Amino acid sequence: MSTTTGSNAPLSQTNDTPAELSPGLVRFKHIILALVLSVVFFLIFCFIALHAYIAWVLSNPTVAPLYSNPKLAKDMNYESVTFHSIDGKRDINGWYIPAERSNKTIVLSHGYGANREETWVPMYDIAHYAHNMNFNVLMFDYGFASQTSKEVATGGKEEKRQLLGAIEHVKQRGAKQIVVWGFSMGAGTALQAGLETKDVDAMILDSSFLLEPDTLYHNIHNQINLPRHPSLEILELLFPVLNGTSLDQIPYNEVKKNDYPFPTLFIHGTRDDKAPYPIAEKIASNQTHPDSDSWIVENAHHELIFREHPREYLRRVSTFLGKLQSPDNAGM
Template sequence: MVGLLAGLNRYLHRSLAAPREPLRGSLGDHGLTGKTVRISTRKSRQLTGWWLPGHAAGGSIVIAHGWGTNREVMLPLARPLQAEGWNVLLFDMRNHGESDGDDFSSMPRFAEDIEAAVDWIRAQPGHADQPVGLLGHSVGGAAALLAASRRDDIAAVVSLSTFAHPADMMRRWLKWKKLPFFPVGWYVLRYVERVIGHRFDAIAPIHTLPRIRCPVLLVHGRDDPVIPAADAERLHAHRGTTPTTLRLLPGQHDLSEHLETHFSTLHDFLEQAVACRESTDRRAATGRPSTPTR
């Protein structure tokens, strides 16, 4: 029995590992202006990213990719944000793209890397007090919610195609693998929790979203076959007092094409969130009472 479980654990570790997708081009190949940067994260690992400075420099956006992809796939969103004057930081998570490897990937580790990216921006000259927003896709979106729930210095979060609860994602994976929930599926969920060091309930977006203290925009494709739109509706229903907007768009899991069409919705949300944050910060600095936003 011990040998059987050890073999199952090795199979699960391999099956759940994130594939490393190589980048296909440089910033110059994409016609963008910026530079390649290295960001220190947990366990002395280094993340590789692109820093795209905006002309207005009124705020910065950290963009987080999803599972098994890399920073390059998020360029369709980075390009218009930079054109509107935002500083944009795209980076590869550990075990992804050109960043260092680690023993495993997980949504909490994505969140750690997002926080490392925020800290990197804060350490740049002139950026210590600048508004920073988070934008993440799929697992990156869930990680952005988790990271924002731990911090007071995030101005806004845009979460794209995000699941409501990781246990539901695991159940869908088990169904795809044609594995029964009892006893195999139950063991898989407990094994993953033990490996990542977190209970699913503690990191589930439906539980982290209500702890966030800035505006959140949830965007989801109506025909998403990977994470159903019902997850976005469930997540929105569990928002608590967090100011949260839900937008269901045409499209599936990859929303880049449709978001380009609806970019004004995303940009207006970020502009309003940052303006609200700056107004609140000014009132706090002058000692005047602020109007509650929740």
């Protein structure tokens, strides 16, 4: 018996060449890949477009037209006034309600999505109370609420300049004591303006809304369940395009750590679904002025505290205003 070895051994032949795909199968794979990529890009486009729509809506709130005036609403005589924002870039319209022989003035700073009437507060009742306390009262519209030359809302960047213009206006009319009474974003705007002026003697801040990443996402999440990231990053890229304002231009960190030189009264509800009350608590806790105070109201809602607790609301405000030094005695 013999065996064959070495170079004489027969070798089994194998074919290592892969089978070629038919042209039809290659075309099918390309079609599937194209469809998958199209769906992915379409979903990305829709996701970004949704955020662009949200940013546009937030920048362009729907504001109802004026329906009354101080005379019709509360039998208060008034003047229609126009003044400039502090930088002179915008004309602001409002009503000035004079008190008899008074050099004290309250400037009412309305909230987002409202005009100077802000009916749900209700602002006419606040103005009437202030007038009965012998304060002159200025009610005015921020640019986003203008009936003649509407502008975008900027979370306080431009609004603070308009508020500073209002403060300058009443100062020029002889006000020796100026109190800013703000609601929601109007309160947050007042806090931003307070960083830049020495003409304010006190602030009353109801349901303070300060635009920052946390409150922005909180309000969006209340309406639609979007992920925090990358939603915030996308919105931060879109806002400068749609309203010319970056969140970095809102001094929210400075506001949250600032100790204001004038007395402040913070009023906030624990069931506020737009401006979480711990932010107001934090800012209030920084204040060292002996006349500063805060009132955190259990189960009260955003900007509805006066409606829900009118007597206690006015009692606390009256006590706060009563502690202010008389402008006639200032500097004595």
